[in-house]
Amino acid sequence: xxxxxxxxxxxxxxxxxxxxxxxxxxxxxxxxxxxxxxxxxxxxxxxxxxxxxxxxxxxxxx
Amino acid sequence: xxxxxxxxxxxxxxxxxxxxxxxxxxxxxxxxxxxxxxxxxxxxxxxxxxxxxxxxxxxxxxxxxxxxxxxxxxxxxxxxxxxxxxxxxxxxxxxxxxxxxxxxxxxxxxxxxxxxxxxxxxxxxxxxxxxxxxxxxxxxxxxxxxxxxxxxxxxxxxxxxxxxxxxxxxxxxxxxxxxxxxxxxxxxxxxxxxxxxxxxxxx
Numbered sequence: 001x002x003x004x005x006x007x008x009x010x011x012x013x014x015x016x017x018x019x020x021x022x023x024x025x026x027x028x029x030x031x032x033x034x035x036x037x038x039x040x041x042x043x044x045x046x047x048x049x050x051x052x053x054x055x056x057x058x059x060x061x062x
Numbered sequence: 063x064x065x066x067x068x069x070x071x072x073x074x075x076x077x078x079x080x081x082x083x084x085x086x087x088x089x090x091x092x093x094x095x096x097x098x099x100x101x102x103x104x105x106x107x108x109x110x111x112x113x114x115x116x117x118x119x120x121x122x123x124x125x126x127x128x129x130x131x132x133x134x135x136x137x138x139x140x141x142x143x144x145x146x147x148x149x150x151x152x153x154x155x156x157x158x159x160x161x162x163x164x165x166x167x168x169x170x171x172x173x174x175x176x177x178x179x180x181x182x183x184x185x186x187x188x189x190x191x192x193x194x195x196x197x198x199x200x201x202x203x204x205x206x207x208x209x210x211x212x213x214x215x216x217x218x219x220x221x222x223x224x225x226x227x228x229x230x231x232x233x234x235x236x237x238x239x240x241x242x243x244x245x246x247x248x249x250x251x252x253x254x255x256x257x258x259x260x261x262x263x264x265x
Contacts, residue, residue: 041107
């Protein structure tokens with residue numbers, strides 16, 4: 001169960017990285033903005049934050 | 063900083079000796095970290111989430127015309143931090159025990175279960191913020207200045223729908239920090255369940 005939770009967190013982290021990279025590639029140079037690019041950046045960072053939090057929770061002594 | 067409840071409840075906290083104190087401290091830390099990250103968002107090409115100023119526009123902006131931005135930031139910041147601390151307290155005393163009783167997989171007092179409960183509370187506030195707070199309170203203030211908010215924060219000025227997702231990121235950071243820091247655990251080790259803890263034990 002613990003291993004499965006960590007695999008899910010790792011998957012979220014990788015998914016976040018992929019979305020973040022995709023968003024950064026789509027995003028045009030400033031000052032122009034792309035709604036798709038910034039949306040992917042926001043979602044990517046959200047998944048990464050969730051995954052890092054899962055790791056911290058898993059690593060915390062209980 | 064780690065403390066055990068003095069009432070011999072058998073519950074210890076990562077910080078503070080009671081659920082109330084731990085919730086207040088967790089709410090303060092979570093609010094400050096999320097607020098700072100929100101102010102940094104524009105570095106990642108996201109809409110800057112300046113909740114202190116947005117609160118300031120509500121409390122001191124409308125009745126007197128737009129006040130000085132510094133005044134709006136400071137006054138709004140006070141309200142914003144008090145809000146965040148009290149949402150943390152509500153989480154600690156009401157929401158977290160309630161989730162432990164209603165959602166069985168979250169009944170165990172483990173760091174992971176506490177973390178997930180913090181995320182759920184953060185996402186709940188994200189929905190309230192995007193569906194009600196921003197459209198009903200901030201929208202009318204900013205619309206005359208060319209930055210309408212739109213239904214469910216889907217057309218925030220030039221940023222459009224990504225403001226909704228940036229708001230999700232903000233509240234995820236808040237909920238994650240809240241759930242990681244407000245982390246009640248059995249004082250004697252092992253896994254204790256919220257279903258066996260009484261309300262009196264948690265005060």
